[in-house]
Amino acid sequence: MTVTLKDVAMLAGVSVKTVSNVVNGYAFVKPENRRRVEEALAATGYRPNIGARNLRRGRTGFLALMVPELSIPYFGELAGLVITAAQKRGWSVLIEQTQGTRERERETLSSLGPHLVDGALVHPEALEAADFPSDPGGIPLVMLGEHAVDVPFDHVAIDNVLAARTAVSHLASLGRTRIAAIGRNPARGTSSQRLAGYRSALSEAGLSYSDALVAPAEKWHRSVGAAAMKSLLALDSPPDGVFCFNDLLAVGALRAVAELGLRVPDDVAIVGFDNNEESAFSLPSLTTIAPDKTALAEAAVDLVHRRITGDTTSPPQDIQTPFALEIRESTRGGR
Amino acid sequence: MTVTLKDVAMLAGVSVKTVSNVVNGYAFVKPENRRRVEEALAATGYRPNIGARNLRRGRTGFLALMVPELSIPYFGELAGLVITAAQKRGWSVLIEQTQGTRERERETLSSLGPHLVDGALVHPEALEAADFPSDPGGIPLVMLGEHAVDVPFDHVAIDNVLAARTAVSHLASLGRTRIAAIGRNPARGTSSQRLAGYRSALSEAGLSYSDALVAPAEKWHRSVGAAAMKSLLALDSPPDGVFCFNDLLAVGALRAVAELGLRVPDDVAIVGFDNNEESAFSLPSLTTIAPDKTALAEAAVDLVHRRITGDTTSPPQDIQTPFALEIRESTRGGR
Structure with a gap:
């Protein structure tokens, strides 16, 4: 037997309109009513007929999500x-992978349109402002993550400069004085932000900046982190602390230190970025910047939902979601 | 300027029909012609007008992919x-996550249809044969991975029994005599297959099977592997070898061994399953069963493509893709 909105409303003791508001994800429902509706929805097993609903509204029922690579744990999570x-909210998600190249990112952006999706969440790595049409596909677009381009779209990210500064200040607070960075890549907005945070923390701690201690990384993959760490440890004055621009680079760095017979954190303390689940289990476990990924995903979907349901005039929002420094074995103790 | 099929054909020195066959992914094109067309496609930057093409053919341009969780590296990859x-092949992919529960898997299956997608690739964990309609949504369906249900659909997987037997025989060949397993879960088809391979390798090596050495795991996550390993190491006769049903369980097990001050592989050798990239970088690196994931993905898309483009009558295919045993530090040396 099909459960209707009316059945749910009767069980919850609220109006059909209130049930409809909850089901359609509208924000302004009294918390008590929302709770009762959600319980009644669960108890009755109500499922909206999404196909019919989308048809009525002229929607596709799809959101697009553009990311570089799903095999990178941060993007998989x-x-x-x-x-x-x-x-x-009743949307299915279409995933497009770009490998982080400007060409594929541009292609993906230009392929979007209202025949395909109702809105798009876009995590660019190499796009430049000129690549953005003023009205991309005629659909709402939310930018995810840090980027260097100045475009008039909604945007959700953590404060990457502050997060990087927090990571490097932590290393400095442990008395590390030759702090390196792994991950410089001028083509990536995220890289510039994290580099800025790194430099600002060094200067705050009275440490001087040296180009030799900043290792480039075209791809932020484990193997690249391992190779970069080996180069840094081969320097005449090797680093005693390393800030890696993501956890994959850091896991590679951990491995390189062990292969050279050195110890983390005794010889070199390491901090990563992303808090991949892997980092809590590596040996040693990895101190890392933990962005609140759930908050980021929910804020982005909320924003695109608001635009799709009618708010087409308010100015672009810039939402910062929180992060924390997760201190683990790779910087704890030692010396 | 828009590049047409004719431009590509002229550059490649073949007919427009041949270019069209390559672009549309038909199998029977002479290798030499295929190579020339692919070079010409790359040189001209030809891009099919997918929207118009799908409209002509009555297709949506979407495939659905149903997996338990994208945050599990195997499924992300x-x-x-x-x-x-x-x-x-010109398809975008819609991803549905089920958390591996029978209810969500059943819901996802029943939501598919030709208004939504042209075909579906389905990786079930808990579905039973009765959950499958005879003609699910009227679209072709390809099953991925091992499952215990006997349903008449195309299917791509590695030989899980043989792969598990290979992993456990490897441990036995190193002289390990108390070989444990982590990952038993009666609700998961994959688990029964791997358990069968485990038992068959034990018996082949003249080792006796003991229920006490088989640790259950509802979720195959790192934390579960760590807890299971601790229980096994607390036994009066702890194991000297452990076969984990996936790499996440194995990474958790590595961590648990280290926390107890024991050594891998000296005290206990460990083998995983999946060859997540993480396993090549863990300390020690992890011996694991490496399924050819690229072959699996391509075979599945080929199968669904064949069904969508007209082969609706040939009997369900059962395709086995290859795997290898990747021997690394967690079983190398020691003793």
Whole structure:
């Protein structure tokens, strides 16, 4: 037997309109009513007829999510959270992978349109402002993550400069004085932000900046982190602390230190970025910047939902989601 | 300027029909012609007008991919490879996450239909045969991975029994005599297959099977592997070898051994399953079963493509893709 909105409303003791507001994800429902509706929805097993609903509204029922590579744990985790958040609003998620190249990012952007999706969440790595049409595909677009381009779209990210500064200040607070960075890549906005945070923390701690201690990394992969760490440790004055621009680079660095017979954190303390689940289990476990990925996914889906449901005039929002420094074995003790 | 099929054909020195066959992914094109067309496609930057093409053919241009969780590296990697393989045929991929529960898997299956997608790749964990309609949504369906259900659909997987037997025989060949397993879960088809391979290798090596050495794991996550390993090491006769049903469990097990002050592989050798990239960088690096994930993704997309483009009558295919035993530090040396 099909459960209707009316059945749910009767069980919850609220109006059909209130049930409809909850099901459609509108924000302004009294918390008590929302709770009762959610319980009644669960108890009755109500499922909206999404196909029919989308048809009525002239929607596709799809959101696009553009990411570099799903095999990178940060993006696998983020995509999973976006799918979960979108599902609550009745959307399915179409995933496009760009490998982080400007060409593929531009292609993906230009392929979007209202025949395909109702809105798009876009995590660019190499796009430049000129690559953005003023009205991309005629659909709302939310930018995810840090980027160097100044474009008039909604945007959700953590404060990457502050997060990087927090990571490097932590290393300085441990008495490390030759602090290196791994991950410089001029083509990536995120890299510039994290480099800025690194420099600002060094200067705050009275440490001088040296180009020799900043290792480039075209791809932020484990193997690249291992190779970069080996180069740094081969310097005449090797670093005693390293800030890696993501956890994959840091896991590679951990491995390189061990292969050279050195110890983390005794010889070199290491901090990563992303808080991949892997980092809590590596040996040693990895101190890292932990962005609140759930908050980021939910804020992005909320924003695109608001635009799709009618707010087409308010200025672009810039939402900062929180992060924390997760201190683990790779910087604890030692010396 | 828009590049047409004719431009590509002229440059490649073949007919427009041949270019069209390559672009549309038909199998029977002479290798030499295929090579010339692919070079000409790359040189001209030809891009098919996918929207118009789908409209002509009555297609949506979407494939659905159903997986438990994208944050599990195996599924993140597999989804990335499926998206890449599908893109070559002009499909975008819609990803549905089920958390591996029977209810969500059943819901996802029943929500599919030709208004939504042209076909679906389905990786079930808990579905039973009765959950499958005879003609699910009227679209072709390809099953991925091992499952215990006997349903008449195309299917791509590695030989899980043989792969598990290979892993456990490797441990036995190192002289390990108390070989444990982590990952038993009666609700998961994959688990029964791997358990069968484990038992068969034990018996082949003349080792007796003991229930006490088989640790259950509802979720195959790192934390579960760590807890299971601690229980096994607390036994009166702890194991000297452990076969984990996936790499996440194995990474958790590595961590638990280190926390107890024991050594891998000296005290206990460990083998995982999946060859997540993480396993090549863990300390020690992890011996693991490496399924050819690219072959699996491509075979699945090929199968669904064949069904969508007209082969609706040939009997369900069962394709086995290859795997290898990747021997690394967690079983090398020691003793």
